[in-house]
Amino acid sequence: MNETQKTAISVGIDIGSTTVKVVVLRGKEILFQHYERHYSEVRPKTVQVLSLAKEVLGEEPFTVAISGSAGLGVAQAARLEFIQEVFATGQAIEELAPDVDVVIELGGEDAKILFLTGGLEERMNGTCAGGTGAFIDQMATLLAVTPDELDQLSLKHNLIYPIASRCGVFAKSDIQPLLNQGARKEDLAASIFQAVVDQTITGLAQGRKIEGKVAFLGGPLFFFQGLRDRFTETLRLTPEQAFFPEWRQYSVAIGAAMYAAENDEETFTYATLLDRLEHSVNIKSQKHVLPPLFANQEEYEAFRQRHARATVAHRPIDSYSGRAHLGIDCGSTTTKVVLIDEDANILYQYYSSNQGNPVDIIRQQLQQLWQLCGDRITIASSVVTGYGEDLIKSAFSVDAGIVETMAHYTAARFFCPEVDFILDIGGQDIKCFRIKNDSVDSIMLNEACSSGCGSFIETFAKSMGYEIADFAQRGLMAKYPVDLGSRCTVFMNSSVKQAQKEGATVEDISAGLSISVVKNAIYKVIRARSTEELGENIVVQGGTFLNDAVLRSFEKELGKQVIRPAIAGLMGAYGAALHGRSLGLERSSIMGPQELEHFVHTAKPTVCGLCTNRCNLTVNIFSDGRRFISGNKCERPLGRKARKELPNLFDYKLARIQALQPVPGPRGKIGIPMGLNMYENLPFWHTLFTKLGFEVVVSDLSSPALFAKGRYTIPSDTVCYPAKLMHGHIEDLLEKGVDTIFYPCLTYNFDEGKGDNHYNCPVVAYYPELLYANVEKLRHVRFLYPYFGVHRSKDFEKHFYNFFQQEFGPMITRKEIHEAVQAAYASYEQWKVDLRQEGQKALAFARENNLPVIVLAGRPYHLDPEVNHGIPRLIGSFGLVVLSEDAVSDLVEPQKVNVLNQWTYHSRLYNAAKFVTTQPNMELIQLVSFGCGIDAITTDEVRDILETHGKLYTQLKIDEISNLGAVKIRIRSMLGAMEERERQRKIRLETKEVSG
């Protein structure tokens, strides 16, 4: 820095995704700093904040530079110097804190890390890694607290829940059920901060150690003590190492100002800069705009009147006496209550956000209802549905529960008896089902990735400073709705950012968001190709459809009119009430006014230690001493006698794999990581190496702790969870003191003759390469990852002999190798034979006892309890016999398919599906790992095979998250449909017998 730079004034403007920051510097001295939220009014806000610096700037000439994700557009329009924000941070640190080794900067939606010593490296979060500041805001809304309160709460935590750290949406799906189970907000708040920390470490550091002096920058780290604590603790930093500079939320603006001082030639005065900026305000450049929702007010009026017709009669509750039926829908974010008379007229209704505490809200509602009912009205039945079904049912002695899908169908049928398609967009999820022959024919729920849905619009509205109703209203008359794409909320966030950069108005963004939600539903969840596919009589419901902009977008996208009941947000509760009406009860067992008066509910979190799943349980204790446990994946912690264990191939397979114990041998230990294809190939390699005198040591079963151990070396955050776990398995082997690890690359799998080829997928085939390149510790041990072709046994033997000689010396004969290889193939064959036999046994058992069978079809590594999250056992707990795809895939001739059938694992899926179509009382559930690109191909094909033969298709997407709530709904809905089909089949048989 030369003399003039030390005395000259420079201005740095940082326009991020949510705020504008302006800093005025003289040399290193900060003369002025200010920040404000811009609520997407980027340019006017910048001008406004700058005007506050007027006095400081005076008439002096200065240089200026702009930075930040939303600053690019402004810089271009105003022809000002632009500097990339990570680069700006680097500049600021270099000048102000040159002894810092690592910088972690969290912004509204970006997260960045800079390694300054030992090789400069700067990273930003990938496109899938979600926001941070905005994420915390969203989570605070979810807990119904302000971000500051969230911070305060977090300081009083006792325990931290594992919350998926990859992206905001995933974390949300983890937190919601915990909330509904009654977990403490203090603990959740800290867990949210921990998720941000984990995300930073996994997504950004990617294998590089964060050590030395670490500077923490950006708004969230400025405001949240709890977040700072989590970082310091997780990274084990001493107070000297953790550096939280005073100016941490202005670092980018400071860096920009410094850059301007050094590089910029053009100087401004306050007046000329303001003129330049103000002049740029009017420039509009929008790329993707969509046609407006309504051409004019008249069109909107006609639309409103048409929809006003789908209504239910209301009857004043004080004018009624007699029997009534209560329906409760305890959803993920909202609670709905409906009371109807015997003629299904609504006597009372309630719809509200559950503020993170549904139990309390229901209690208040019930008290109010009892008061309104007085002696005139008898509550004859009560039924609860939704995420909180079990908890509410148990807390208030509700008569019955009904699965959400059936509740919605019951309600929709009431409005439109011919309904053949129902679409429900709620706060957290999208549900849609086709109706055929009076029963739910197929059910589609959104996958974890595209959730967000309704609550997304709501949180977005709030973050921009609007109430949802007002925000939606603004969208209706938008002239140029922005095209935001149809992906997950994280993508929408950055698309919105782009729209802001291009000068879109709040109106345009509001309309664009509605259109996106609709497109998400149609193209990602329903996967419709033509509107005819959806059916003739479509009923839409769920709170999100109360938003006219969403409803209009849907009709426009479909090109046809649909029915939206006036009580679109109450359909679950209304359906539950209708269901109650059909139960024929005398008087409901629901908790009375006296008991409610003294009702107290406390929730205590704990970890179940009864099996390796180590579920996070919430023990709810009610005032009368009753306990309700939630969060469990099986019945064991409930203390009930487990029902007789039904055959479950997943248990069998896992036991078989675990029975392969190390046998001490003269050649020492060889380690094998227990994941991916090892779940199937271990019998082969175990025999091979044991025969050759090695003690085969396998890593422990996967667990969240094991995952955490290895996640710091994961280079690609979008790869599937089973692959990510491999990093933990390597760490585990190293901890076991193994100095030789064997994990071969297998381009080809065993050839089972079922398809056109027998490849492994690229990730299974080559993950060892990635491990070696990214896990530094592997360089210090012997990591063997040779290329083998197990599909050609003779060539394999030859290659293995060469490999062995090269790696372990010449003290081996061809005969020894030959025998070991023969034994390995035999052992693998035996494992396959046993598996098929066990499958037959299970099938026979099911037939004898007339039990329904589920073929749970996925990949060998879905056997990993940490990957399947206990789903096989959960399915078993519904009284079903569970088979695996590889136990039945040899029972039919190879299935011909419409795609290139070239992967061994996937060929099995097609065959298993074909087998299921030949069997009564049997359905298939496909397990799909999030991020599996190949399953984008197989799922459609498996669905085709099943549906053309009249079977149901159910898909469960699994990832790091272990929220089984959605899984339960799917399974129960499927069982409902199975029962209905079975009932109709019997009716058909009976009528046949009668007529025949």
Place this chain on the structure above:
Amino acid sequence: MSQTNTQNTQEQRPIFTEEMRKEYTILIPTMLPTHFTFLCSILNQHGYHVEQLRNESRSVIEEGLRNVHNDTCYPALLVIGQMIDALKSGKYDPHKVALLITQTGGGCRASNYIHLLRKALKKSGYGYVPVISFSIGGLEKNPGFQIGLSLLDQLLYAVMLGDLLMLLANQCRPYEVEPGSTDALVSQWIDRLVDFLNSQKVVRYKAIKQFYHEIVQSFAALPRQGEQKPRVGIVGEIYVKYSPLGNNHLEDFLASEGAEVVVPGLLDFCLYCVYNNIHDRDLYGGSLVRQSATKVVYDFLLKKQREMLQVVRDAGFFTLSNFDHTATLAKGYINSGVKMGEGWLLTAEMVELVENGVNNIVCTQPFGCLPNHIVGKGMMRAIKEKNPQANIVAVDYDPGASEINQQNRIKLMLANAQLEKRKGGEA
């Protein structure tokens, strides 16, 4: 229960017959505009009527989203979307149109594009439109479309001339005195070369070699000015690497940011495919005769590449390495057994760029690309470790990814490039 079967549809696909050859228009997707222009005119000369699609509007993506599973990779979505958009455009008689798509048959899901296209056509009511698989291995047969030796020979020239023009244009465009003069020269050459190819029954290699010299000289004579701009290499999944539609016009963006773009040629990818066929037998066993025959092809191609690049080097232009050298560069990073998708070549190309002084690299991939988890993002750490000067940014492309997000990351990489340059200047 309905007994309609999903079976045997593979046999039922509409075949591209001899008769169709005369009256059908064959549509090919946008990928490498220069190369594909050659490809079209050569095929046209062989009695086909081929047209390269140019539609790029938002409706291409919309059609893709509507017709392909949304988790399928972005290239499939774009290629299929573009074709269906074209069929619906009214520009063509769908009953007189066939579609051409490449098929490699590797372990990557890209081998399934053709099937996904057929499924999409069927569901959109175009099930009768024949789809031709363009693969050297001949995964599917179509009597009306066969690649004979002479055609293959000419297609090879198309690839080489395309690579040559791309290589030279990239080095002239950022410095041209008269805006647009480089692209004008490229079109002139395409016209002239196409005319030439059309006029020859059998194209002689000698004549092509003569053209090399003329082409290189004409570019050398193009008036240029200004100091050397930082070079930025583009590697990645083959479609998003090359196709402006796939990578949001990445080359234009880099140029507007003051960079000189370096894109490895298509011939390298062809050589990579051939190389893998040879290597497969070393790893897993198989027919020796086939391996030897493949080696002959490999050597033939290699020689052609060497000769072309030499002409370029002699004229003082920049080139990357000959493929036999590129093939050695993966060593120490990744085994050349990694052959799915762009496989080891992607890693090798990044190393090759750095070795040739192109430290700034954009590694492009479709969101969630399976092979690139390993060969792209998976190898960056190792590459940076051994080459600290490497400045690599990974950019994901998909229908929902916002341009600003991509551009911001590329800008970070460029800012670092500038910093390196400044530091280098100080030292």
